[in-house]
Amino acid sequence: MPTTAAPAPSATPEPEPEIAPGAWLALLALCVTVTTSYGVLFYAFPVLAPIISAVEGWSLVHVTAAFSASQVVAGLGGALVGRWLERSGPRWVMTLGAVGAVPALLGVALAPDLLWFTAAWLAAGAAMSGLFYPPAFAAVTRWFGARRVRGLTVLTLVAGLASTIFAPLAAALVDALGWRGTYLVLAGVLAVVVIPLHALALTPSWHRPTAGTTPHGQSGAADATGPENAIGPILRSRAFIALTTALTLAAFGAYAVVINLVPLLEERGFDASTAAWALGVGGIGQVLGRLGYGPLVRHTGPLSRIVVILMVCAVSTALLALPAPVTVVMLLALLAGMARGVFTLLQATAISDRWGEARYPTLNGVMHTPLMLAIALAPWAGAALAGLLGGYPAMFAALAAIGVVSVLAALFSRVPHPRGDDT
Numbered sequence: 001m002p003t004t005a006a007p008a009p010s011a012t013p014e015p016e017p018e019i020a021p022g023a024w025l026a027l028l029a030l031c032v033t034v035t036t037s038y039g040v041l042f043y044a045f046p047v048l049a050p051i052i053s054a055v056e057g058w059s060l061v062h063v064t065a066a067f068s069a070s071q072v073v074a075g076l077g078g079a080l081v082g083r084w085l086e087r088s089g090p091r092w093v094m095t096l097g098a099v100g101a102v103p104a105l106l107g108v109a110l111a112p113d114l115l116w117f118t119a120a121w122l123a124a125g126a127a128m129s130g131l132f133y134p135p136a137f138a139a140v141t142r143w144f145g146a147r148r149v150r151g152l153t154v155l156t157l158v159a160g161l162a163s164t165i166f167a168p169l170a171a172a173l174v175d176a177l178g179w180r181g182t183y184l185v186l187a188g189v190l191a192v193v194v195i196p197l198h199a200l201a202l203t204p205s206w207h208r209p210t211a212g213t214t215p216h217g218q219s220g221a222a223d224a225t226g227p228e229n230a231i232g233p234i235l236r237s238r239a240f241i242a243l244t245t246a247l248t249l250a251a252f253g254a255y256a257v258v259i260n261l262v263p264l265l266e267e268r269g270f271d272a273s274t275a276a277w278a279l280g281v282g283g284i285g286q287v288l289g290r291l292g293y294g295p296l297v298r299h300t301g302p303l304s305r306i307v308v309i310l311m312v313c314a315v316s317t318a319l320l321a322l323p324a325p326v327t328v329v330m331l332l333a334l335l336a337g338m339a340r341g342v343f344t345l346l347q348a349t350a351i352s353d354r355w356g357e358a359r360y361p362t363l364n365g366v367m368h369t370p371l372m373l374a375i376a377l378a379p380w381a382g383a384a385l386a387g388l389l390g391g392y393p394a395m396f397a398a399l400a401a402i403g404v405v406s407v408l409a410a411l412f413s414r415v416p417h418p419r420g421d422d423t
Contacts, residue, residue, distance in 0.1 A: 019151075020204040023143035027151050029201035030136050031158040033098070033194045037131040038159060039166025040186040041101060041124060047170040048179045055179060058114045066118040068376050073125030074132065075372025081129045082138065082365015089206030090139040095198040097130025102191045109183035131194070133159070134368045137348040138361040143204045145357065149297050152348045156290050160341070164283070231359050235366060242412035243306075243350055244367045249406035250310050251347070252374035253399045254340050256382035257317055258282070261336075263383075264320065264392035265329065274326060278333040285337020292338070293345040302353040306410045309346050313339040314403025321396035347371065354415040 045067050053060040085093045104127055107120030129135075136155060144151035173182040234240055261282070265275040296305060316336040324332065351363045386395040 018145045018147050020143040020145075022204040023140075023151070026143060026202050026204050027140060027154060029197040030139065031155055033094070033197050034131070034133065034136050034155065034159045035162045035165065036189060036193050037098070037101070037128070038162035039169070040105070040190055041128055041131070043163040043166045044170035044182070044186060047167050048174060048182060051174055051179050056114075058117070062114055063117070066114070066121045068380070069118065070121040070125030070128065071376030072373060073122050074128035075369050075376060077126055077129030078134055078365045078368045078372060079362070080365070081135060082361045082363070082368075085135050085138055085365070086359070086361035089202075090135055091198065091202040091206075093130050094135055094139075094202060095195060097127045097135075098190055098194040098198055101127035101131060102187050102195070105183055105187035105190065109180045109187065133344075133348070134364055135361075138364055139202065141348070141352050141357055141360050141364075142206065148352060148357075149294050149345070149349060152345055153290055153293055156341075156344050156348070157287060160283070160286055160290070231362060234355060234359070234363060237415075239354060239413050239415045240363070240367075242409050243354070244370060246306065246310060246406045246410035246413060247347055247350065247367065248370045248374045249402050249409065250313055250343060251371045252378050252381070253317060253403045253406070254313060254343055255375045255378035256385075256399055257320070257336060257396070258340070259379040260382045260386065260392060260395065261320070261333070263386070264396060267392045268323065270326065270329070274329075278329055281330050281333045282337030282340070285334040285339075286341030286344075288334075289338035289341025289343075290345055293342050296342070297349070302350070303411075303414045305353075306346060306350065306413060307407055309339065309342050310403060310407045310410055313343060314400050314407060317396055317403055318400035321393045321400060323393075350413075354413070 049063050049067070050060060052058065053063050081093060081097075101124060104120055104123035107123060108117060111117035111120055133156075137152060140151040140155055141148045170182055170186075173185055177185065258279075261279055262272070262275040265278055266272065270278075296308075300308065312335070316332060316339050319332050320329075320336060347368075351360050351367060355363060382395060382399070385398055386392045389395055389398060
């Protein structure tokens with residue numbers, strides 16, 4: 001009597017866990033360190049800059065230019081940091097960023113003249129490239145795999161409080177200690193909080209994924225390319241160039257809107273308190289927008305998602321250019337804030353949505369270089385446009401037109417996936 005052969009055991013390996021062991025603890029640490037890094041190195045400066053200028057007798061334009069130069073350095077360092085992070089993981093990259101930031105900030109605090117002050121900020125900019133969102137986004141994307149949107153949303157929600165925490169803290173410290181004492185204290189905060197958390201908590205496994213899978217078993221377009229040199233064709237592809245162009249233009253518009261909203265409203269006749277409230281309402285909108293990004297991801301593909309988000313950014317900017325009563329202005333500020341909040345998460349996920357996780361750190365570092373440069377130049381370019389065009393309403397209309405161009409560029413960022421359309 002013939003026997004039935006037992007079925008051969010499946011050769012398919014067990015899928016890796018979607019979230020790396022220790023990832024939630026590392027995310028908690030990043031929530032603290034990214035918030036602290038942005039607060040100390042970015043959001044304290046607008047509070048302290050006018051005081052630095054008044055006390056030292058340095059031109060506010062030159063003081064601000066030194067800080068802007070630090071943002072340029074941070075942007076230029078993004079690609080190098082991304083490659084280093086891809087090879088070694090975020091633990092030592094981000095720890096050394098924090099270690100470098102401390103003496104740089106001490107240099108700012110002790111600067112005897114404007115030249116020294118500028119050099120110290122340039123050093124701080126190099127440290128920022130290892131401390132701000134891009135390396136943190138790369139770490140969370142790798143550790144959380146298919147659930148990266150959840151981790152990125154948590155990170156950006158918490159880090160969004162950096163200005164809320166550190167702007168008032170800087171104001172309180174400067175009243176008691178002066179601007180130099182404030183930066184000395186803030187350097188101590190970096191040393192005590194950020195360095196040990198990066199060194200001790202950013203420890204989840206960091207390994208290069210095998211061809212065809214991401215580190216957590218999720219298929220991805222770029223991951224199937226396998227060879228190390230596959231990154232070259234991606235960087236030269238129409239989709240990558242279009243994506244980078246679209247996000248750079250949108251980032252320029254988004255940050256120019258934030259910086260120039262108060263002058264726009266004051267030019268319209270609103271008092272400073274109302275303008276400040278509108279800016280605060282925009283901050284609330286950012287939180288709401290980030291909370292809605294997860295559902296948006298579930299109901300849209302990469303192409304339709306970027307088009308919708310960038311279009312909302314452009315439309316909200318255009319509406320702010322029009323005369324409106326205070327109630328409508330507040331609603332528009334809320335809408336613009338929501339668009340900015342979603343835009344932050346769009347930047348974080350645009351690479352992995354199209355090319356998977358395997359080359360995310362390098363690709364994201366390259367993409368963020370022009371984004372950081374656009375963000376650094378946005379405040380001055382926005383004010384210059386206002387002067388050139390005859391006022392802030394016309395400048396906002398121009399920013400809206402730039403936003404429309406970003407939408408057109410985004411239409412060419414589609415990457416056909418073997419598993420189906422990505423719209």
